[in-house]
Amino acid sequence: MNKQYKIMVIDDEKIVGDMTKMTLEQDGYVVETFLNAAPALERLKEEKFDVIVTDYKMKGIDGMEVLRTVKKLYPEIVVIMITAFANLDAAIEALRSDVHDFFPKPVKIKELKASIQRALAKDK
């Protein structure tokens, strides 16, 4: 793994960010976590991220908005969405907006890792 990929995790549940960060860092990823979307989007202006893992339902700016904004401003960033409720409409809408993957909670971290790897492999 010669290149250090940067991953951003946005979820208002602190544990989601913490655990994802801990696991992904073991694999050599650089991980930053955010509890709200607004500061995360601000951060994107400063630094380039390869993958964004975002929660779907959040107070303020929600996951859908994050997806749309990111795809508009930084189409090359891979967005993976996780959600607490399996809503088919939301999934379809997300896919239309070019979401890379869609995970319902509880999230299997291994699957999430595999999805990230797949996305980054495609990127090469």
Next chain:
Amino acid sequence: MQLQLKIWHKMIIGIAIPSLIVLIGSIFTYEYLNDVKDRQEFVEIADDIKEDVLELRRNEKNFFHYKNAEHRDNVYNAILLLENTIKSISREIIEDIGQEDFSMLNKSVQTYTNYIDELYESYQDEIEVTEKVREEGRKLEDSVGKGKRRGGLTTSFVLNLRRLEKNYMFFRDKKSFLELNTALSELKSAAPDCTECISYKEAIRNLISTYRKTASIERKVRLTGKRLDEIAVKIARRERQKIRSFITVTNRFLLAAVALLCILGPLLVYKTANYIVTPINRLSEITKRIAAGDLNVRAPLKERDETYSLALSFNTMLDTLRERENQLVEKEKELYQSKKLASIGILTSGVAHELTNPLNNISMIAQTYTELYDKLSREDRLAFMNNVQKEAERIRDIVRDLLDFSKPKEKTFRETDINTVVEKSLRLVQNMLDISNIETYVTLGAGLGTVFIDEHQIQQVFVNLITNAIQAMPGGGMLYIETRLSSNGEFVEIDIRDTGKGIPPEFLPHIFDPFFSTKGVEGTGLGMSVSYGIIKNHKGNIKVQSKVGEGSTFTVELPVYRNGA
């Protein structure tokens, strides 16, 4: 078996009985007047008899005086008059007078007539005898006057004798008789062998005996007349007495009848009116009680009159009414429960989502823990497990809130702070609000005092109002919750205001009706009617203001609890 009469019959009886009394009284009065008339007749007849007898006695006296045929005939005529009067007496009156008195009257008249005949004969004898005495007297006078002196007989003696004879004939009393008798004895001693003297004496003796006989018959006539008089007077008196006592009795009877009518009449009219009105009144009383909400009353089926079927229909109506009410109560319970279940359903989906997060957290901790076990420090591991514990508690709290809400509970009214209830209710729906993209602004008033409420029920009302608000804002929006004291300080007011689609004005009046649901609105939460019922049970009010496109405001008013007041 009790006699059962229809009102119609009762009225007839009520009118008929006093009328009957009046009729009977009238008949009696009529009879009484007739009787009085009859009696009057009897008295008149009795008076006639008495008068006839008096007339008879008057003629009798004249007959005694004149002793001639003319006066005898007058007596006969009087007797005939009396007989005619007696003959005219009807059998009825005879009975009234009494057979005994009547026959005695008849017999006495007969006897009287016989005595009068006898008396007349005796009077005739008297004339003869008197003539004889006068003749013999004249002979004696002549013999002395011719100078044929016989012993001590003198003209003056004879003349004196003749004077005494006349006196006796005139007076017919004891004195004149004694004087004459003495003179006759002297005549015997003066002239013992005088033939004229003997004849004269003989004639005088005849006169005396005839006079005695007449006197005896006269006495008998008088006695019989007197008896007739007595009988007539007795009959008249008895008739008068009878009529008097009859009038007294009849008077009393009439008085009693009038008194009876006066007392019984109004009493009867009152009773009849009562009899008619009582069942109607009873029904009216029952109607009042039904109106007051007592459906357990039943009209008694006492009278078999027109009110009977009325009472029957009444009871049938009441049965139906109570059955309906029972059904309604049952339905209300069902409704309450179903609405509550619906509410729980909505809450549950929210809760399920809410559970997903802590579950996911635990899952992720576990996965990371397993994955990085060797690389984790002791502190990390402890921190992991602490987090697991915290998340588990989070789950427990969520589940407890839901269970608390859904558990059926006995009503318990307690003095409660309304702000606490608002906060608890909000906690239950918080996740739904989050999911639905609704910003909540809560303004809890200070110094509201307490309310006396069943917290569980009021919480249900708030949850219902909030879920409705959420449903009214499918695209998200703002929810304002405010608690405050009413302007008069008697109520605590809780506003729940949304910025949803609003309720069309035509639906507003029906919003609290049971089974009412605005079309096209998915899910109803706890029915508005149930909320309404709960608030009404708390002696509170629930009001709604709404404008289509701007949102709705529901205001719940609950009376402030005044301890001991």
